[in-house]
Amino acid sequence: MPDIRYLLPASEPKFKDSGITKAGELLKAWNGSPATGIGLIGAPLSKTSISHSGAAMAPEAIRKMLHSFTTYSVEKDKDLKSMAITDFGDITPHVTDLKETQNRFVKVIQEVLERNPDIIPVILGGDHSISASSIRAFKKVKGPVGIIQFDAHHDLRNLEDGGPSNGTPFRQLIEGNDIKGEHLIQIGIRDFSNGRMYTNYAKENGIKIYSMNDVNRLGARRILEESVRTLKSKVSSIYVSVDMDVLDQAFAPGCPAIGPGGMNSEDLIQGVQYLSTCPDVKGMDIVEVDPTLDFRDMTSRLAAYLILQFLLNRP
Numbered sequence: 303m304p305d306i307r308y309l310l311p312a313s314e315p316k317f318k319d320s321g322i323t324k325a326g327e328l329l330k331a332w333n334g335s336p337a338t339g340i341g342l343i344g345a346p347l348s349k350t351s352i353s354h355s356g357a358a359m360a361p362e363a364i365r366k367m368l369h370s371f372t373t374y375s376v377e378k379d380k381d382l383k384s385m386a387i388t389d390f391g392d393i394t395p396h397v398t399d400l401k402e403t404q405n406r407f408v409k410v411i412q413e414v415l416e417r418n419p420d421i422i423p424v425i426l427g428g429d430h431s432i433s434a435s436s437i438r439a440f441k442k443v444k445g446p447v448g449i450i451q452f453d454a455h456h457d458l459r460n461l462e463d464g465g466p467s468n469g470t471p472f473r474q475l476i477e478g479n480d481i482k483g484e485h486l487i488q489i490g491i492r493d494f495s496n497g498r499m500y501t502n503y504a505k506e507n508g509i510k511i512y513s514m515n516d517v518n519r520l521g522a523r524r525i526l527e528e529s530v531r532t533l534k535s536k537v538s539s540i541y542v543s544v545d546m547d548v549l550d551q552a553f554a555p556g557c558p559a560i561g562p563g564g565m566n567s568e569d570l571i572q573g574v575q576y577l578s579t580c581p582d583v584k585g586m587d588i589v590e591v592d593p594t595l596d597f598r599d600m601t602s603r604l605a606a607y608l609i610l611q612f613l614l615n616r617p
């Protein structure tokens with residue numbers, strides 16, 4: 303670029319405050335050597351969604367929204383500016399072969415985890431189908447895994463009606479013997495969003511359900527403390543799966559399956575912040591954000607904020 307004062311590449315921010323670092327600046331492309339800390343992996347797949355979804359565009363939108371935050375937490379008086387978030391990029395889906403795409407997701411995430419044993423992966427969906435691949439890879443590398451799933455839905459649908467979709471990831475994991483039912487805890491399950499057959503399937507398989515009434519009665523923090531305590535006595539690591547439709551529609555307009563009566567964003571934020579203090583929590587995904595449905599990037603921005611909260615208490 304020719305050296306003319308005030309003439310900058312279009313991609314550069316138009317204003318730089320010398321006292322502020324933007325959270326987007328923490329993203330550092332993986333250089334191939336073993337990384338530590340939080341590592342982002344994009345899993346841009348939403349052709350597997352039952353409802354119309356553009357969630358494949360979420361990894362890009364969420365990364366962009368990191369630039370709307372600074373690195374400073376006023377609550378903790380802590381600046382994250384010297385930390386890095388390793389960006390592993392996005393996994394390339396096959397255009398038409400969804401099973402091939404899901405296999406690729408397993409293989410790539412497995413290889414990233416094997417070559418970076420100390421990273422805490424944050425996988426950005428994509429619709430919720432990606433969690434079946436991601437948790438399968440996670441278990442291959444880390445051993446028995448317990449799951450804390452934030453979701454309005456069980457995602458335990460039968461596989462005969464539509465094959466592996468965003469409604470089936472936890473059914474696939476149970477039927478594939480990747481996890482036991484007792485290693486899955488579902489938080490935020492809500493009315494008129496599920497079928498009795500699937501709630502019964504959850505109960506018969508020992509899955510612990512905290513409905514929205516439980517969240518309102520006990521508080522997310524107490525539920526998470528109980529969940530971490532239960533899981534850590536049974537498994538070697540905990541994976542958190544955040545389906546953003548666990549939130550009330552007022553907080554997550556960019557999810558395909560929005561509805562009323564869900565969690566508020568503050569409870570989810572505090573919950574993720576608490577989970578970031580738990581050494582047994584070794585991975586997370588954020589799914590079901592569709593930037594094409596979103597309003598003023600509210601849902602992508604909240605997803606980016608959750609990543610920062612997840613980073614906040616890491617050494």
Ligand SMILES: N=CN[C@@H](CCC(=O)O)C(=O)O
Pocket residue numbers: 351352353354430431455457459468469470495545558559590
């Ligand atoms: N992960 C989302 N699962 C929901 C929504 C499915 C959809 O409509 O796309 C479910 O199975 O009901």
Ligand SMILES: [Mn+2]
Pocket residue numbers: 453454455545547548559590
């Ligand atoms: Mn859901």
Ligand SMILES: [Mn+2]
Pocket residue numbers: 430453455457468545590
């Ligand atoms: Mn889901």
